Amino acid sequence: MPIELTLNGESIALDIDPRTPLLDVLRDRHGLTGAKAVCREGFCGACTVHIDGQAVPSCLRPIGLLQGCNVVTVEGLTAPGTLNRVQQAFIDHDVVQCGMCFPGMVMTLTTFLDGTPNPNRDEVKSALVGNICRCTGYERIIDAVLSIRSEGVA
Amino acid sequence: MNRPTDPRSVVMNLPRRDALDKLTGRTRYTSDLGVGVLHAAIVRSTVASARILRMDFAPALAIKGVRAIAQASDAPGLFGIGIADHPLLNGTRIRFKGEPLAAIAADTLEIARAAAAAVIVETEPLPAVMTMAEALSPDAPTLHPDWKSYELLRDGGIRGGNVAWEARVIRGDTDAAFARPDVTIVEDCFQVGRQNQLPFEPRCAVASFEDGRYHIHTSTQVPWTVRAVTAKALGVSASRVRVTVPAVGGGFGLKFDCTIEPIAAVLAQKTGRTVSLVHSREEENLTCLCRENAELRIRSAVTAAGEIVGREATVLMDCGAYGGEQVFLTTMTAHTLGGNYKLGSVRLNSRAVYTNTPPNGAFRACNGVYNTFFLERHTDNIARAIGMHPLELRRRAVLGDGDIGATGQVFQGDVLRPMLDRMAVLIDRTKDHRDKADGRLYGRATTVGTWFIFVGPSSATVNLNADGSATLVTSGVEIGSGTMVQALPQIVAATLGLSPDEVIVKSADTDAAGRDLGVGGGRATVSIGAASKMAAERVRDQILDIAAEMLQAQPEDLILTKGRVEIAGRPGTGMAITTAIARAEALFGPVSGNGNFTAPGVNALPGCAAGHFIEAIDIPVFAVHDCEVAVDPDTGHVEVLSYKVVQDVGLALNPRAIHSQIQGGVVQGLGYALHERVTVGPDGALEQPGFEQYLVPLAGDVVPVEIDLYEGAPSIGPLGTKGAGEVPILNVGAAVACAVSRAVGRDVSELPLTPPTVLALIQGRTGRMDHPQISAIWQDNLLARAT
Ligand code: FES
């Protein structure tokens, strides 16, 4: 029986091995390479996508468990040519370096801010526990996220 | 015409042009390109040392979907840095576990991997050496019995047996210094483990064979090295290799060497198809070209006034099974361990040693990071021995204007001492964080460090387009440091009076741009920047000449600004630059200019240095770091309470981007100081295959680094710049180690400072470190000079 789910707003049906990780389906079958395969073990967060509104690593999600789910990747997060406030803050604060971790960072922090609109520094750090960045040393990412909060408050 | 470019027109916090695509997941890295191509897998050795008796590929070829096999005979040439000792695919003698023996291209990755596993490799075990102590013992088996017959790519190295390369410095009479009655002699041993760069994008390459030439699209910092090594390994002319590089998902020096690219090239040639070869995370980690493990013995003769009259040291650097970067890096001991301080006399011996372990490589500031740790901890021990405050000793002993370095080069300008003053101001400005220690042991240390900018050849072309934009063509690559998307367009734009977004920067293509040493060693802004500036100036001069004629003015009176040619001091005069370009095109065709750059060469004292690739450094870079720590006496856990950096940047072209590099580099250094360690198991394999075993800093582990950029130190870089991305990691290990040492009141002699290591220190269970493999008599560690 094919697995049916919604991917970036479109219904798709997949007739494949149900153990195939979602990450491989995205990258190999749909050309959606925004989610990165960095550790494939659930540690780094570079493969993070939204499944039913939750930010989760896609490398450990067998596609067979996603029947009827709503999957959104970084490519489907915003309308083409537009940015959400997390992406905009990262540009404004010039925090990107090699960039490999950022699609995952964006996905994690977008849902985090939806649930915690006025976080403090420690809360942002805790939210990033599953998202590793090898380049930036994190602090400026956190500054950028906090700038969203203060704008929200103002 | 020689009109200076006003630095103020270049300096700005220019945002990155690549951020939008990176944030929306649209950037296509090499590892994103494997769609619709063949996939390759590598057959690797499962033992560390053995003779290969037979390889049987029949079981692999029998698998449906297998398209080609690459083996040793396809790549007969040996390559390396300094010595050609490294085969691409080994068909005769295995020297480390995980060594590539063959590679297979197949329709899918699964098939390729299954086929690689099906290859039968019959071997006869050979004795192995896993440590440098074993490798240097008198009866040790020799890893490279044919070492004498290897091609030397660089003259002057002293070599022999398991010593791949030895670089020596001898200046002055240390024997006399140590015999002086008025000196205190301090002797120490130190050691460090390996550190994995762990860039998020692993090493990977996509190769095709087009019109009889190899085209390799790869994630590298050194396109021209990949071109040269591929040619050498395959035994073809370098002109038959084209290397192109998209965005690189992190490098940190790991990608400063050519590794798997030629394998993909062989398979592409054999299949006629495009072949993608991407390391799995496990392969990547288990064959990582780490910052090497190293061991040191050092002793110094110091007067009561803090004058270092004699210093002797021997460093052992583990190069693994092949010489690689370590052969070159033996050079950097002179400028790092031999750096920072005035030395009355000095003898240094830096040895790259073969072991049956995976080869090591370059990692951000390379051996400078541990040599600075060694040197700064030793300096603290000296201060204690002569009863002087460690900061006072540093103030007195650091190199200043006119002082001579280890190899006799004369340093220009007082830099370290005023930087120490600036650090004192920075420390005064913020309160100390002793209260945050909250009952734990508190320590603080300020350390100094010396590194260099790796200059050497770069070239650039600037094409001025009819629409008034400019295209910059270089062999530079964007590895995340921002050089290609910030510093270079800033320099070209300022020279041509454009805005940086009107400067198109072509990604590296060895068919389009001239030779370049690559992006690393802090060299991109300096070397590629200087070439780019020259190219832009040649374009500017042509345009000004044309415009002068049209305006009936003197070219010296004209400036380029905001897309216009104007008479200086009279805004709104003149014409749009496009008008002058149109005139130029009508007269002689499109406008372009070339620029080039190479190391000017600074002199060492003749006869001081032997076996060095760089006897004196063209652009020294200095750093002063300060760190506060709290150590939990019950668990040995170290918390960094604050971190401060004063960094010598020459001119800060983009202060905000430099701050980001410093934050990122310091955090990588904190990982090195506290928990990142690659270990070698009894079978010679690296023991950290993934993120679970190899711990990198997480968001919760880090602190915001307080930064002061020190400008104005002498530099031959364009507009007085120095590279700023490499050096931030330099003295992090040193600062943390000195702070922890002071907190616990014990000598820290090794990194990383994991909780068990620190707990053993606190509880006095750590004996005094000694390295029997390094003789206390300096000259006993020397090879007989090869003839
Ligand atoms: S690739 Fe999925 S968490 Fe790292």
Ligand code: FES
């Ligand atoms: S920017 Fe490179 S991993 Fe985060």
